[in-house]
Amino acid sequence: MEELLSEAARRAIAYRRRVPDEPIRPDPSADLSELGGDFPDGPTDPMKVLELMDEVGTPGTMGFSSSRFYGWVIGGVQPVALAADWLVSAWDQPTYAAEASPATVAMEAAAIQWVKEAAHLPETCWGVFVTGTTVAHIATLAAARSAVLAAEGWDATGQGLFGAPPVSVVVGAEVHPSLVKALGVVGLGRHRVVEVPADAQGRMRADAFPDVSPPAIVCLQAGNVNTGSFDPMAEIIPRAKEAGAWVHVDGAFGFWAAASPRLAHLTEGMELADSWATDAHKYLNVPYDAGLALIRNPSDLERLMSIEAAYLVEGHIGQDPGLYAPEMSRRARGVPTWAVLKAMGRSGLVDMIERTVDMAQRFADGMREAGFSILNDVVLNQVLVDFGGPVETQRVVREVQAEGILFAGPTVWQGKTAMRVSVSNFGTTEKEIDESIDAVLRVAGR
Ligand SMILES: Cc1ncc(COP(=O)(O)O)c(C=O)c1O
Missing domain, CATH: 1.20.1340 (dopa decarboxylase, N-terminal domain)
Structure with missing residues (x-):
């Protein structure tokens, strides 16, 4: 061995x-x-x-x-997270209840507490590590569905949705497809949503926010997958809550901006939501897979996810993942997140997030100086570059990928083809960005 x-x-x-x-x-x-x-x-x-x-x-x-990988939104792996992940496999702890797996439950609980504090979420909030944001959406939207229907006197968890009062679901025009998928999985339907128009950055337009009445779920976004933009949560959440709706936030990567005093204005109001879905495998740079499902009233998730059986642990404590997780047997996937948060501390987390923004802006500046247009306001880590029309942009992306010095993918943003650059790696510094600018400009003939 x-x-x-x-x-x-x-x-x-x-x-x-x-x-x-x-x-x-x-x-x-x-x-x-x-x-x-x-x-x-x-x-x-x-x-x-x-x-x-x-x-x-x-x-x-x-x-x-x-650290020159800028495709999709993909974090790297901090060495301490990789090392912790190895130990997680060696320990082989099904992380369901503290009675059976005390150490890994304690580490996941500490990580959740630190994340709550870093993102300024309400004290009541709790959560569970899942495989990623998609599953976090599924878990929290299912809890939302049951909670808003329970308020109407309907037990969706016990009786299903057959004959239930219809739930209105509001999303932005630039909603991420993972959220739409989750709506289908939890029985709310991919297509029966009210879609609110978005502005040029992909933000839900507060002036177009519809009248809603219970039972209703409003889904907002912290970090658009193309532009990095944030829905105006401080404006929309109080209105949605006043109307009696549940508010869910897709914060797969933008969630982490809340940790930075410099960037926290982007997530203003996010703490007023009822549930949040985010990833650690993106911005925290832990190995796949690790996402977080977070909820203001943990009992809403517990009522949906907890089960009883004679052979299971009796007398769960409030921090047991078994109370909140979609899975029974589950890897201690929160431990690498615990390790990076412990190793970086608050200041390290803030530095890492802010550095990605600085590096994204440096890349955008390099492109602009060479005469190319940037299609988005670079508020976070995402940059969209137009090299002069779809054919030329596609060529640059293809040839840059083939050369292999960096990796960035194509996208179409509101009708325009772009190279999509996402700076999500903890190790991306000026050196990597400058090498990347040189490589891109060479292919683009500048
Ligand atoms: C805004 C947003 N939401 C949700 C997701 C889905 O996350 P995951 O792949 O971890 O399920 C992504 C992935 O890129 C994303 O950017």
Whole structure:
């Protein structure tokens, strides 16, 4: 065992060392067929399994953890988070209740408490680590559905939605598709939403916010996946609450702006919501997967998620993930988040978030100086660059990706094709941004 684990650590360290110097794209000539084939008739030496994984599999990996990776919204992996993740696997604690897994439950609880404090969420709020924002939406929107219907005298958790009063759901025109998917999963429907028009940055227009009446759920966004913009939560949430609606915030990455005194104006009012969904695997730079479902009144989630059985732990304590999680058996996936928050502290968290914004602005400045247009206000970590029309922009994106010095993807923002740059890696500094600017401008012929 020792040899095998040491070899895994050696290979993992070698991989991480190589990432900055290797093309970011998976090797197009990587032959992954050896990873498949027939189910082996008998055993293979575990050391050979590891060797196969590294020698055949590694060339087929994308350099997501590179500090010149700007595709989608993808954080890297802080070394302390990777180390903690290894220990989580070695511990193998199904993190359901403190009685069985006291250490990992305590670490997840501490992480939730720190996140609450960093984002200035209400004291009553609690939550649970899930696989990502999509599942956090599913968990909290299901709780929202049950709570708003319970207020109308309907037990949705017990009786389902058959015959229930219809729930109005309000979203912005630039809602993230993961939220729309979650609405479908929890029985509220992907298509029966009221869509509020958005402005040029993708923010829900407060002046177009409709009259709502209970039972209703209003879904807002902290951090648009293209522009990084924030819905005007301070304006909309009090109105929605006054009208008796439940307010949910999709803060997959923008949530973390609340931790920075410089950026907190963007999330003003977010603390007034009833539920929040966010990711740690994006902005906190922990390994996949880690998201957080947070709720103002934890009993709303507990009523939906908790179960009883003679063989289960009796007398849960309020911090037991088993009370709030969609899963029963679950990995202690909050522990790497605990480790990064402990290692960085409040000041480290703020520095990391603010640095990504500075670096996004540096990249945008480099593009502007070369004469290219930036399609969004760079308020957070997202930059949209137009290289002079869809054909040229697509060419630049394709060739930049093929060259492999950095990775950025294409998007279409309100009818215009753009290169979409998301600075989400803890290690992206001026050096990486300047190298990236040089590489992009070379491909763009400047
Ligand atoms: C705004 C927003 N919401 C939700 C999601 C979905 O998050 P996850 O992939 O962790 O489920 C994303 C992912 O990019 C996002 O940017």
